[in-house]
Amino acid sequence: MKNVTEFKVNVPEQVLDDLKKRLQNTRWPGEAESSGWNFGTSESYLRGLVQYWLTGYDWRKQESLLNKYPQYTAEVKGVKIHFQYIKGKGKNPKPLILTHGWPDSYYRFHKIIPLLTEGEQSFDLVIPSIPGFGFSDKVALTSEAVADLWKVLMTENLSYDKFYAAGGDIGMGVNKALASKYPQIVAGVHFTDIGYPMGQEDPATMSEAEKQFAQFVQQWWYAEGAYAMVHSTKPQSLAYGLNDSPAALAGWILSFVHSGATTDLLERSFGDKDALLTNIMIYWVTQTIGTSVRMYKVDAMAQWSGAQPLQKSNVPAGISLFPREAQFPKEWAERFVNVTSYRKMKEGGHFAALEVPDVFADELRSFFYSIK
Numbered sequence: 001m002k003n004v005t006e007f008k009v010n011v012p013e014q015v016l017d018d019l020k021k022r023l024q025n026t027r028w029p030g031e032a033e034s035s036g037w038n039f040g041t042s043e044s045y046l047r048g049l050v051q052y053w054l055t056g057y058d059w060r061k062q063e064s065l066l067n068k069y070p071q072y073t074a075e076v077k078g079v080k081i082h083f084q085y086i087k088g089k090g091k092n093p094k095p096l097i098l099t100h101g102w103p104d105s106y107y108r109f110h111k112i113i114p115l116l117t118e119g120e121q122s123f124d125l126v127i128p129s130i131p132g133f134g135f136s137d138k139v140a141l142t143s144e145a146v147a148d149l150w151k152v153l154m155t156e157n158l159s160y161d162k163f164y165a166a167g168g169d170i171g172m173g174v175n176k177a178l179a180s181k182y183p184q185i186v187a188g189v190h191f192t193d194i195g196y197p198m199g200q201e202d203p204a205t206m207s208e209a210e211k212q213f214a215q216f217v218q219q220w221w222y223a224e225g226a227y228a229m230v231h232s233t234k235p236q237s238l239a240y241g242l243n244d245s246p247a248a249l250a251g252w253i254l255s256f257v258h259s260g261a262t263t264d265l266l267e268r269s270f271g272d273k274d275a276l277l278t279n280i281m282i283y284w285v286t287q288t289i290g291t292s293v294r295m296y297k298v299d300a301m302a303q304w305s306g307a308q309p310l311q312k313s314n315v316p317a318g319i320s321l322f323p324r325e326a327q328f329p330k331e332w333a334e335r336f337v338n339v340t341s342y343r344k345m346k347e348g349g350h351f352a353a354l355e356v357p358d359v360f361a362d363e364l365r366s367f368f369y370s371i372k
Contacts, residue, residue, distance in 0.1 A: 002157050007071040007082060007135065009063050011285045016059060019246055019284060023054050026247040037258055041251040045263075049254075050247055053277055062278045069113055073135070074157045076149045081128050082106070082135035083153070086113055088122030094187075094368055095160045096123040097150055101169020102231075102292055103253040104270075105134045105282045109353050111271065115361035121369045123164075126154065130170060132291030134282050140294035142302045143173035144181070144310070150174065151182050164368050166190035168350070170295065176336055179317065180310040188371045190318045190364055192352060193325055194333045196221075209329035217326060224259040227252070231296035239290030249289055250280050260324050260350045269324075271354035316340040318367035320360070324349030341367050 031043040073082050084106060087093065096116070100108040106129045116123045129136040130146055141149075154163045162185050165175045172193050179189045197206075197214035206214070230238055242249045254266070257276070261269035270276045283289045317337035321327065322345045330342045343363070348356040 001072070001074075001085075002159065004072045004074045004157055007073045009066045009071070009135070011059065011063065015285055020054065022244075022246050023050050026050060026245065037263060041255045041258070042263075045266075046247065046251055046254065049250060049273070049277075052273065053246075053250075057274060057277050059278075059281060062274065062281070065110070066107070066278075074153060076152050076157065079131050079139060079141075079149060080137040081131065081149060081153060083126055083128035084113075085127075085158070086117050086125045088117045088124050090120045090122035093117075093122040093124045095126065095154065095158070095163040096364070096368065097126040097128070097154060097163060097165050099128070099146075099150070099165070099167030099171030099174045100130065100133070101167070101171050102133075102295070103256055103279070103283075104169070104351060104354075105129060105279055107275070107279050107282060108351060110275075111357035112353050112361045112364075115357060116364065121365050123364075123368075124160075126158065126163075128153065130174075130292075130295070132295055133288050134286055138286075138288055138291045140291045140298045142295075142299050143170060144177040144302070146174045147177035147181060150178060151185065155185060161185065162187045164188045164190075164371075166364055166368075168192035168352075173299070177310055179313045179315040179337060183313045183315050186315050188316045188318070188368055189337065190320070190367055191333070191337070192320055192322060192350075194319065194328055194336055196326065196328075197332075207329065207331050210332050213326070213328050213332060220326065227256050228296060231293040232300040233297070235290070235293040235297050238293060242289045242293075243287055246280075246284055249284060250277075253280055253283075257351075265349075269349050269355050270351050275354055310336075312336060312338070314338050316371050318363075319343065320345055320352075320363040320367075322348035322350075322352045322356075341370070 032039055036042055069084050069086050071084050073080055098109045100106055106127050109127050116125060131137050132140040154160050164187050165178050167175050172191050175189045178186050196217045242252055257270055258266055267273045267276055317339050318341040319333055320343050333339050352360045
């Protein structure tokens, strides 16, 4: 490894003391009678979560779990990147970079680390925090710019000639850019989502399945897409409240998580209650919620500027479509990537690596080890 420094998560006690006071002093707004989640995050649920946060959740225990695996920082093109780096135990492990999204973090992949680093078909896992998230520098970059950093991290800092890439949500955009810009060194990419119709496509070029998908996305956008509209237009206005109130931060993140899971699946969809809070804590202790949502605006500005769209590459692309993700047809994905594997899964949602880690790990292993 070149120009890499070891890293440990070690949150000062005063940060935890301050968090406790803020949680205890939450000013609850009240909610409409029997409104449940129909107006946004349920206050009754959030009150219970905050109480558990105060009395049952153990950050120091979770911190030790985060430190279980080797972590590092490296300055890449002037940006400090935090990442986990875990070597596979097989004879010829494949280098694989995993990219998270919003509102999760590098913790998204915590459960699949032991599953992908053991056995003959293993991987050298590189799991970075996107700039503006977690323990990386607090700067918002476009998805394409992040892909450029990942290329340098993998080839220069970690000295791999070729590597593989997987991820979802924002990680999807990063991986599309990697495949498009660096097909000589990216040997394969894996996706759980692939982007959505935004009204710019010519209907004459769309299949019937794609048109139905576009209609579904439009309906979903009107019902659940408020978060992305705010992030893409007024992220700074939102950041003040989320950076100041842990209850507000949790409420905003939970609103998105609930959009992809029924109430009874809410915690399980993110692993469990502790996993949900650990992810929220990573935003809180690093004060990166503002830069994380700002990335949406930066990406949107790049798109509005008329920048050239990424070219489709010939890099083999695998898709594992989980049932609580938007069900895009194969031909929609084929517009952007070279789909060589398209599989519909039986269970799981947006955070499949946390919800069904065994299934997700099996999908990555079977796809990447099928590439010749």
